[in-house]
Amino acid sequence: MNLLHHLRCFIAVAEERHFGRAAERLHMAQPPLSQQIRRLEGLVGVELFVRTTRRVELTAAGATYLTRARAILDLVDDAAGEARRIAAGVVGHLAIGCVGSATYSLLPALSRRLAEELPSVDFSFRGEMLASEQVDALRTGAIDIALLRPQADDPSTTVRVLREERLMAAVPARHRLARRKQISVSELVDTDLIVHSAGRRSAMYDVVRGLFTEAGVTPRIRHEVGETSTLVTLVAGGLGAAVVPEPVEALALDGVAFRPLVRPTRTIQLAVAHRADRTEPHLHRTLAVITDVVQSN
The missing domain is CATH 3.40.190.10 (Periplasmic binding protein-like II)
Structure with a gap:
């Protein structure tokens, strides 16, 4: 037995107070509708309607059952809507x-x-x-x-x-290299460097070390930090220079000059x-x- 269908039939009869109008609303014949209601009453174990020749009225039990039936169907409809939204990827x-x-x-x-x-x-x-x-x-x-x-x-x-990002040198605004349009890795050899932490397995740490190895020079690493914001803040404070992906320019801190790196040129993904x-x-x-x-x- 389809209980949800029985509940919908019950609600239609309860709201229309008439089997004929309820049958029209449900697009079904009246005799099968009457049978559905009888089966539901048998399942519940009480009469839900008082039937007369002119009207159909809810019993006290039927009125209580109507409230619960509406709540059940609302929950079922909500669950179905949520399932459709999940399947569509919107919740x-x-x-x-x-x-x-x-x-x-x-x-x-x-x-x-x-x-x-x-x-x-x-x-x-x-x-x-x-x-x-x-x-x-x-x-x-x-x-x-x-x-x-x-x-x-x-x-x-x-x-x-998703994309390749070119590398930039971030130097204090008053540093001599800040006047340059481009900076090579070898020009950073005499400058203290601030790098992402090797201990926390930073990908940028390996990239920076690789750049200096390719240039045949040894970096003068003075500070290792965990966060990019801290790294750029230390550059702004004049504590050293750094090599960063180009999007870090979005921080736009006063006291920092960003310049493209040249020879060797490398990007990071x-x-x-x-x-x-x-x-x-x-x-x-x-x-x-x-x-x-x-x-x-």
Whole structure:
């Protein structure tokens, strides 16, 4: 027996107070409707209607049952609507992690676009995460999507490179190199350097060391920091220079001059990643929005 159909028949009769009008409303014949109500009364174990030749009236039990029946159908309809929204990828919760440069250059535009296009998805954001931290967070479920620097291949994670970012020298505004239009790595050899932490497995640390190795010079590393904002703040304070991805210019701190690096020229990749076993529609809709925002900025 289809209980939901019985409930809909009951509600129609209760609201119309007439079997004929209720049958028309339900697009069915009157005799089968009467049978449905009798079966429902048999299931419940009480009479729900008082029937006369002219009208159909609810019993006291029927009036109480009507309130509950409406609530049940409302819940069923809400559940069906929510299931359809989930299948369409428009509801859910996602946590997104970002490396430092993406935090400043992309997160404002990305959060706006996600709010506009997926308003029923609850988003949270974690900025200033090193790539290694994001990979760990993806594995544990602490975040669902990562904007990071690609790491070694991991079959448990799906990674897609979104763009190449050129590297810049960030020097104190009063530094002698700030007057240059471009700066070579070898010109930084006599300048104290501020780098991302090697101990926290920063991808940028390896990139910077690689640049100096290729140039045949030894960097004079004086400070290691965990956050890009701290790194640029120390440059602004005159404590040294740094090598950063170009989007870090979005910080625009007073006291810092950003200049393109030349000879050797290198870029660093920005990628989006998620666990390979994640297939939810709202996650993949979010990935599409992220891809569009990154590639259009």
